[in-house]
Structure formats: structure tokens, C-alpha cells
Amino acid sequence: MILAITGQQVRQLTVNGLINGAEFGLLAVGFALMLGVVGRFNFAYAWIYALGGYFALFFADPARLGLNIWLGMLLGIMCAAVVGVATEAAIFAPVARRAGPSALMTVFIASLGLAIIGENLIRLFWGSAPLNFFPALQEVGFKVKPIRSWGTVITNVKLFKAVSCASAVLVVAGVLRFTGLGREIKATRSNPELAGVLGIATRRVHLIVFAIASAMAGLAGFWVGVEFSLQPSMGFQALFFGVVAAFLAGPASSPIKIFLAGVALALIEQYATLWIDSQRAQLVVFAVLLVYLVGRSFDLVALPKRLLRSAT
Numbered sequence: 001m002i003l004a005i006t007g008q009q010v011r012q013l014t015v016n017g018l019i020n021g022a023e024f025g026l027l028a029v030g031f032a033l034m035l036g037v038v039g040r041f042n043f044a045y046a047w048i049y050a051l052g053g054y055f056a057l058f059f060a061d062p063a064r065l066g067l068n069i070w071l072g073m074l075l076g077i078m079c080a081a082v083v084g085v086a087t088e089a090a091i092f093a094p095v096a097r098r099a100g101p102s103a104l105m106t107v108f109i110a111s112l113g114l115a116i117i118g119e120n121l122i123r124l125f126w127g128s129a130p131l132n133f134f135p136a137l138q139e140v141g142f143k144v145k146p147i148r149s150w151g152t153v154i155t156n157v158k159l160f161k162a163v164s165c166a167s168a169v170l171v172v173a174g175v176l177r178f179t180g181l182g183r184e185i186k187a188t189r190s191n192p193e194l195a196g197v198l199g200i201a202t203r204r205v206h207l208i209v210f211a212i213a214s215a216m217a218g219l220a221g222f223w224v225g226v227e228f229s230l231q232p233s234m235g236f237q238a239l240f241f242g243v244v245a246a247f248l249a250g251p252a253s254s255p256i257k258i259f260l261a262g263v264a265l266a267l268i269e270q271y272a273t274l275w276i277d278s279q280r281a282q283l284v285v286f287a288v289l290l291v292y293l294v295g296r297s298f299d300l301v302a303l304p305k306r307l308l309r310s311a312t
Helices: 007-038 045-060 069-126 134-139 156-178 180-190 192-197 202-227 235-249 255-272 278-298 303-311
Strands: 146-149 152-155
Touching: 007 045, 007 152, 007 156, 007 180, 007 202, 007 235, 007 255, 045 069, 045 134, 045 202, 045 235, 069 134, 069 202, 146 156, 152 156, 156 180, 156 202, 156 255, 180 192, 180 202, 192 202, 202 235, 235 255, 235 278, 255 278
Parallel strands: none
Antiparallel strands: 146 152
């Protein structure tokens, strides 16, 4: 069955992809920093993502502390950063030291266990039912409003989410390129042993990277909670997109390139809904990752050259 595709549909899906891609790209940049600099395949990143939203709600909910929602957002992001640093210092680093050459897989398993434990801790303290920011938004007079442009409709919350996520990536890119801390991070990523010999405190760099990445996850978790609702398992789907984008772009790539890979994946997922339902459209992302991995294993870019040489 061939569906009639309209220009308005394509435009709406494009806008949706750009907005979702900003979130996925932000998470991809944070995940790539942890993997590329510290060598941590951190599956617990999904838990940190959710915690950012839950902590923000704890501070801003009128039934709890009742702080201004924007102050609650900042405190939620800070709490996510603190928890991220604590997981690296107290769990991942000691596990990696004992694991030796198998540290990457060992940390991955440890982070998977931590993600499961963390999700259940959220259920224990906040319950399993979805929670929303509506009371906190009403306290500051914030209203969700539609924005109509280019034949599409989005909300002001979606726009704020996309702009803040993209801005955070630009800030991180600027730090890496123009500051002394950025040079230390890149040196540690390139050659940690040499960086240590040159006087760079690589352990401090690792903790800073975890703080930055966790804060980025907390920011994304907050906006998703405002846009939809908070749920204990909310981080796993978003993390999947972030991981795929980080691998496609390369963990050592620039934050902007990684961010754009996340946007591209979100656009692919959205365009896939023109032919299949939204639940199955996520399988397209799996297919993209599979094609990429197969292409890397067979080096498809160099394959035509090898065939030409063998023929001659």
C-alpha cells in the first residue's frame, strides 16, 4: 500500500526530528565524552538522565520544597552531576582498576546493574506512577503554547528544549576548543599515560568529564519531564539513540559532529513513520547501526579499490 505523502507531513516530521535530535545529540555528546575520555561504557547514564528530572521536580514541586521551577532545574542538573561524579569515583574507577584489561566490559556490566538498582530506587522514593511539572509551572505562570510556523505546529516547551540542548553542546564544544581544561580533556583522551607524565591530573579530568556529561543528561531529563512526564524507566530509549549517535560519529569526534549524528538519527526515525508505525520506526535505528557495524567490519569504503586491484 502506497501512502500519499504531503509536504506538510514532511515538514512536521522534519521539525519533530530536529527537536528530538537535539535531545539525542546532547546525550550522545555526554556519552561520547565518558567513553572516549574515561573509557566507560556507562549504561547507568539512563538513570542519571531520569534523576535530573526527578530532582528538579523535588525542588520545584509546591508539595515538596516549592522553589522556583528554573531554580529547581539548575539544582536538579547539579544533583545529576554530583551523582554522576560519585558513581565514577566510588564504583566505576575502583572496578576498572581491579578489572585491568577487561575494564570496559566489567564497567559496562557494573553500570547495567547500577541502572537497574537506580531505577528501583526512583520507584521506591517517587513511586512508579508518572509525575509531571504542571503544578510547578503554574506557580511561575508558565503556559504551554503552540507555535505555528512553516505549516507545522510545535510547543514553546519543545522549542526551549531544543535551544537549550543545542546551546549546551556549543558550550561544551567551546570549552574543549578554547580553554585549558579542554586541552587537558583532549590530551587525556588521546594519550592518558603521556598526559599524566606532562603533569595533567587525569583522575581530576575523569571526574570533570563525568560531571559535564551527567549535567547534560540532567538537562535533557528535565525538559522531557516538562514536555511529557517523569517515569523511572524514561532514560533507556533516549540513551539508546545517544549511544548509536556516539558510535556513528566516533567517541573522539567533535561535540558538534556527534550532536549532528543524533539529529540525523532522529530525522531518520521520524521519516520512517511515513511508511511504518512509530513503534517499529525505532527498528530503523537498529538497522542503521547494523549497517554501520557491518560496513566497518568489511571496510566497505575501501572494498571497491581492493576489487579493482584484484581484477587488474
